[in-house]
Amino acid sequence: MTSFAKPHINLKHAKRNALGLTRHDYEGAMSTLCAGCGHDSVTACMAKAFFELSIEPHRAVKISGIGCSSKTTAYFLSESHGNNTVHGRMPSVATGAAAANAGLTYIGVSGDGDSLSIGMGQFAHAIRRNVNMLYMLENNGVYGLTKGQFSASADIGSKSKKGEVNLSPPIDPVTLALSLGATFVARAFSGDREQLVPLIKAGLKHNGFGLIDVISPCVSFNDHVGSTKSYAHTYKYYHPAVHADYVPMSEEIKTSYAAGEAVPVELHDGGSIVLRKLDEDYDPRDRGAAYAQIAERDAKGEIVTGLLYIDESREDMAAMNKLTSRPLNTFPYDELCPGSDALTALQKGFR
Amino acid sequence: MSTPMNTPGINDFVIKLANVNGTGSASANGLLMKSIFRMGVPVVGKNVFPSNIQGLPTWYEIRVTGAGYGARSGNVDMMVAMNANTYARDIAELRPGGVLIYDSTWPRQHVLSRTDVTVLGVPLAQMCNAAFKVARSRVLMKNMAYVGAVAALLSIDVEVIRTLVREMFAKKPKLVDLNMQALALGYDYAMEHFECPLPFKVERLDETKNKIMIDGNTAAGLGCVYAGATVGAWYPITPSTSLMDAFKKWCEKFRVDPKTGEHNYCIIQAEDELAAVGMVVGASWNGARAFTPTSGPGISLMSEFIGFAYYAEIPLVLFDVQRVGPSTGMPTRTQQGDVQMCAYASHGDTRHILLFPAHPGECFTMAADAFDLAERYQTPVFVLSDIDIGMNDWMVDELEWDDARQPDRGKVLNAEQIESLEQFHRYKDVDGDGIAYRTLPGTHPKGAYFTRGSGHNADGNYTENEAEYQEVLDRLVRKWRGAADHVPAPIVKKAKGGKARWGILAYGSSDCAVLEACDTLAAEGLHMDYMRIRGFPFSDEVSDFVMAHDHVFVVEQNRDAQLRGLLLLETQIPRAKLLPLLHYSGEPLTSHFVHEHIKDAARQEQSA
Structure with missing residues (x-):
């Protein structure tokens, strides 16, 4: 099997973004995933978010690990560099890339298999470092590429396609991220683009590590009765708690929200994230409350979605390391090499 | 294996210091070595330490070598035995006629069991307990006290040591006085009780100019x-x-x-x-x-x-x-x-x-x-x-840097170069040297490609097509071979006078021991050519060197003759030509080891 290029059609009257580009300019190769895969919806949402934010495709970087979700970085933004790394190690490559050039927009795409088993260490430490990237965790509770084994996010009692019942407790990336000090934590559902696209936009604009855990059902191996990551189950227990939208600096915050309902959070680029609370007692700026709310809903079998937590005040990796604003990969050599005189001088200390 | 017997002399001997890890001995030993270096006399220092923070035995070896050799010799001429737990092995290591210094606060009869060495007792703990109040100082200052005694015995210039102490504790002036006091305690005791200096000692030279440690x-x-x-x-x-x-x-x-x-x-x-x-x-x-x-x-x-x-x-x-x-x-x-x-x-x-x-x-x-x-x-x-x-x-x-040197950043296309391309092919061999052009993220939309560890073709696209897969894999090995003449070239030291039948190959930290062994063997009439390998893949020069000799010893610090194995895999050299000479005790190689093994092998061949 080789990869297929998608036919590039630019409609005359297609909507253009601030750069004059159309949605098609944000597409990639043809997906090789199964028809109806939740991941393909997520891919479309990522493309749409980049388009709506008017990010030049070549100024974005897509990094992934191994698995169905990790393959999707080939299916959008064909004009940006992609790096399909090794299993569970996307975060370290993204970390190094962000260190070398903090001036690009980094999106990491991973899955529950890639992130929560072999990759859990790197996932955790990228959060601790607050690497400036958006981490998409396309979560289907199953290993698709190896045909249906449980992943670490499978719920207790969840049934595999072969009828096996999962007995081990799941790892929840959202509560894990909260406990590790993540500064942007969201949960979404691949079937709800209205919610997901604005979340991706907000996550891309957040200064620091953003996690979006996207429930993304696997139509081939985990969409049957008894699966808690199926379309049917997710639709039934899906509970949007807070709606997020990104508003660029140039636009005023819309007044469509009722007073007291909309909470704007200012971002480093001057834009804002506007949060519309659907649950009255939910405050996404209170880490403790976020935990409580998730646990409470979880006990009822509900999946809370939306931007569950945001903290725009913490320094990202670049700031913690006092990195210069000029990308490290652009420094001319003569600014980096101290030269022979300095070498002679410093060697006085070695006599 | 015999112990080397050449007698120590002026600027030609080895001091070994046996300490307990975590007692502050490392800085005192380093200071002792540096003071000899500052007297213009070449030194070799080896720290043989345990995987431990405190309590296990640790050794520091200082070779004083006016001739400027860089390896351990294999001798021990003076042992400063500060660790009662290792007395037995420390005294056993001394060359006959050597000198043992120990802390005689607690006299030990058994350290005197060897009659062919001179045992000098210095009551280090006793002196330090009397002179210093704080418990920690009493322990630490014993180190500087033995440095003083050694300085007296080897006629090391005390002023040089004093300058080093001032430099070392520039930010902690209180410690300068304590250390000076301890230094004097040891120095004065030795001068008073022993015949100073010993027959082997340090004499000023001018051999460390333009050198660093x-x-x-x-x-x-x-x-x-x-x-x-x-x-x-x-x-x-x-x-x-x-x-x-x-x-x-x-x-x-x-x-x-x-x-x-x-x-x-x-x-x-x-x-x-x-x-x-x-x-x-x-x-x-x-x-x-x-x-x-x-x-x-x-x-x-x-x-x-x-x-x-x-x-x-x-x-x-x-x-x-x-x-x-x-x-x-x-x-x-x-x-x-x-x-x-x-x-x-x-x-x-x-x-x-x-x-x-x-x-x-x-x-x-x-x-x-x-x-x-x-x-x-x-x-x-x-x-x-x-x-x-x-x-x-x-x-x-001394390290040197050429300010004219520019880094080789390789084949990276900039935005203008990408713009001028009809299409960018990430893994295509455009120049015929096996090296394709690469682009960096963020440079230009036409330069984007998908980096993957999965099978890919010359464009970087996924492939399971055999011809496309092999094209990339074959280019990779061509590219790698191309590096053979660009890694640092081997360095050859030809035997003096005429064509040597035998050669030596070595690499890395074995070099100094081999260089010295070559000199010793030559003095005994056994002339060897020596090549030091500095890079892999091997250039043709390496095979040529081996083929020009009857036999070549491959000196390595491992059990499995790993470089020899690489040579057999990667070149046409016949197996029998390469004789492994292996040292894997964990301690740095000595010139004595190399010398003895090659001498034995030569003797065997001559008698065969």
């Missing part, structure tokens, strides 16, 4: 700064940790904007070696010069990413400061045990570029070379030093 990790860290490295990712592991410490130190000196305090470098302490190398992959892929220092266990962990970088063609600089394996092995002991692992690290058909520095001076130059090679060949490059080079202070020529 530096360890390989410090030099390699400095080399990374000079190479223009901006990203360093690492996970702490003995014995490579001090390499990143050095990089950080020099970056803080040279790479911080004095006005804004901003850094033009980024050092990341990773969660493990797997992440450390991943960060280097990410940074290098994104166009920064990036590196990771580690040791054998780290390379094992990094192997998956090393294969990825090889196949996806991402520059990678790795420093492997080798320690004793297998597994955890002996973490603070030296070995050349990672040669074959690094040559072919990771699954599938992979081959890498290796550099073998022989001393700290080459750690500096080869650090810079490694980045040039990694970026030129878009592939992992390993700098293989070891504990001996990495952590011991070596006397080497």
